[in-house]
Amino acid sequence: MTTIAVRNPENGDLIREVPAHTEEEIRQALDRGQEAFASWSKTDAYTRAELLRKWSGLIRENQESLAETVTKENGKPLKEAAGEINYAASYLDWYAEEAVRVYGRTIPSPSTEKRIMVSRQPVGLVAAITPWNFPAAMMTRKAGPALAAGCTFIIKPADExxxxxxxxxxxxxxAGIPKDAVQYVLADGPTVGKLFTGSGHVRKVTFTGSTEVGKLLMRDSADTVKHVTMELGGHAPLIVAEDADLDHAVTQTIASKFRNAGQTCICANRVLVHESVADAFTDKLKAAAAKLQVGSGMNEGTDIGPIINRKGYEKIIRQLQDAVDKGAEIVLGSKTGEEGNDGGYFVQPTVLTGVTQDMTIMKEETFGPVVPVTTFRELDEAIAIANDTPYGLAAYFFTNDYRTGMYLHDHLDYGIIGWNDGAPSGAHVPFGGMKESGIGREGGAEGIEPYLETKYLSIGGLK
Incomplete structure (x- = not known):
């Protein structure tokens, strides 16, 4: 029997080995999900909503143990893990409400002998692939609207x-949700991806992860014309205007950049500061970042846990070395990180100045606690740098001038924008990106739409 070894990124210790599913077992799970759709899709919306609320309630009741599980397999500090569990439950709460608000409509007919009606129905069996950085929230952000809409749901979580x-x-x-209406499968990503996209039962694929893998899933889904929702890579800019409240900007930069050790898709990856306030901002940022504690996620005072694995760690170190080689200065932290003797990988909060556009760190997403700072003179220069990327997931800016704020909003090509706000996520808002950062939105009223089909009925022969 093939197993998946789940290890603690803090020290490499084995937490548990879980059995991997065979291809035949995955096909059988897809069959069961398809069969369950017939009954789950006909379950009334109020019953589905109540079951989602019960699920959410059980998650909150088990918040402490779930948070410990997240911390042990993911590495993020326990306080962050507890916050993620609450965040995960909030998606179920939200979509319990949305389940009973899937409306149809009537359309005025050009003929008195016709009536025109529009109704909505669930897409079908939904297959989800989720990442390691938010193992709870990314799951419920997809399962919540799928189940609320009347779809059945099967997930392949990250191996980590x-x-x-x-x-x-x-x-x-x-909570009472039928076992075949919500399932999981465990196997290597390429195998599961092929089975999901190749299955005639699966009518929608939803994925959070890299743009490269997202493109592959989209190509493979084309053969059966599946619905897709893709939340892909990002490379978020953070712009600090001349008139910004620097103390607030620093606090929010810390919140955005160092959450989960910088391992989130909407982390601020490029900090662009007006040249007139660059020195003051950088000094404040250094002082605040220097106070962050790196260590075991299980320790009460930890702010930054380990990097998820060696591959992620080495990417960060390569970006730092490239930046230093090309003239950047490390004003906080180092370019070496800490390769723990016990198998963990840690990177201290790091601040770079003198960063230029030719450096890798300004072109590729950094999944780590590293802040590259560069300067600009004119606002359009900052906008050009910010938009000079194939990605368009999240962006941030800090200004107290409403004219500057609206100008930045109008000209930044990003799906999520925080104005004086480094933490814009929530179950009640649409999350998703432009350009190569994805297709579709998750969260908010928009989040249930991708799980619904529109059916139009024209009734003739009336008098």
């Missing part, structure tokens, strides 16, 4: 963090 998803689905079943 399957235990959180397994426990969440156990709680879903405990």
């Amino acid at each position: 963090t399957p235990l959180t998803a397994i426990r969440l689905i156990e709680l879903a079943h405990e």
